[in-house]
Amino acid sequence: MPVPARRLPSWAWVTGLTTGAIAVVAVLAVQATDGTRPVATATTPTPSSATATATPKPTATAPTAVPDDSGTGRRIVYSLSGNRVWLIDASDSPRRTFTVWPGTVDPDPxxxxxxxxxxxxxxxxxxxxxxxxxxxxxxxxxxIAFSHAVDGASPPPASGAQTGGIRTKRADGEALWAFATTGTTVTVVK
Structure with a gap:
């Protein structure tokens, strides 16, 4: 004789679902404490006359030296003309450099x-x-922000849209993510 399956009482289901929902809301609340808007404080802005393209410029002879006018100390340096980023440690030594694909809206230097x-x-x-x-x-x-595509692809050409995403290759984006904690200086140079 088959034994009938035991069903969980409805209160158990409601309790389980409620507990799960509370856990999800708690995780989202913790993530939301970082805020949803960027804080931008330009100290030496100048009008940008260059218009960005969605594809990086050829880098066969791209310079890898850190630009002279990029400040000192631990920072991220972003070259608008070179479509290149440097991650600089506290001793002013470059730890990584890589090319990027800029959006259609560039930050001012x-x-x-x-x-x-x-x-x-x-x-x-x-x-x-x-x-x-x-x-x-x-x-x-x-x-305006750095990011990388989940599938590692470069961004498609923008079709009249204003985009501020500066895309990196996946490995470069992960290195930038680990380096760029909140409060890290970003120096934008021409």
Whole structure:
């Protein structure tokens, strides 16, 4: 004679679902304490006359020396003309350098601070799934941040949209994410 399966009482299901929902809300609340908007403080802004393209410039002879006018100490240096980023340690030694794909809105040259970081996968303004977003500036209502595509792809050309995502290759983006803690200086040079 078959034994009938025992069903959990409805109160057990409700308790389990409620506990799970509370745990999810708690995790989201902790993540939200970092804020959702970048903090941008340009100390030496100048008007940008260059328009960015969605593809990096050829880098066969790209310089890898840190730009002279990029400050001192631990910082991220972003060259607008070279589409290149350097991660500089506290002793002014470059730890990593790599090329990037800029968005259509460039930050003005100057010194900024990493204000907000967002690790979870989300969809960028160009429709690409991205992660490890490091916000450091805003211009013309567009947030400017470093990120990398989850699938490692370069961004498609922008079709008239204003985008502030500066994309990296996946390995470079993960290194930048580990380096760019909140409060890290970002120096943007021409």
């Amino acid at each position: 100057g010194t900024y601070t990493v204000g907000t970081r967002s690790e979870p996968v989300t969809t960028g303004s160009d429709g690409v799934r991205i992660e490890h977003i490091v916000y450091f500036a805003a211009k013309s209502g567009v947030n």
